[in-house]
Amino acid sequence: MGTMPVFAKPEDVSKLRGVLQFIETQKKIAAYLVDSSGQNRLELPEPLFQVLAAAARELAAGRSVVIFHYDAEVTTQQAADLIQISRPYLVKLLEEGKIAYRKVGTHRRIRIVDVLKYKEIRDEKRRADLKELIRVSESMGLYDDETSPGESD
Secondary structure, eight states: OOOOOBOOOHHHHHHHHHHHHHHHHOSSOOOEEEOTTSSOEEEOOHHHHHHHHHHHHHHHTTOOBOOOOTTOEEOHHHHHHHTTOOHHHHHHHHHTTSSOOEEETTEEEEEHHHHHHHHHHHHHHHHHHHHHHHHHHHHTTOOOSSOOTTOOO
């Protein structure tokens, strides 16, 4: 892997927000790379533009960005960091067969696609559980979607 996270400097955040505002207000955008003389320019293909726009969105929000190939393999620590769980808990998930992996010597390697698939399933289950909790709470009168005027918390 070897790719290091990229962070936006505080002075770059306002520029990134300006770029995002421009992108979001345009119906169609053609993006170009232009050399320092301004004489040569090359149009960016749409998929590359979309990746750059997504990276700009994350950087403007104060998050770091790393680009991985979808089939790239990561270590257990990198996979745990990616889905924000502890490494020992990730290893437990691997041993339970909940995330596919392979061994290279004594080390486990996990494809990013498998980590993201697990995360998607986990997040969908969390959303379904939350909806059910809200439904049960509403039926018991414990959860009110809106506070009526004059009521206090």
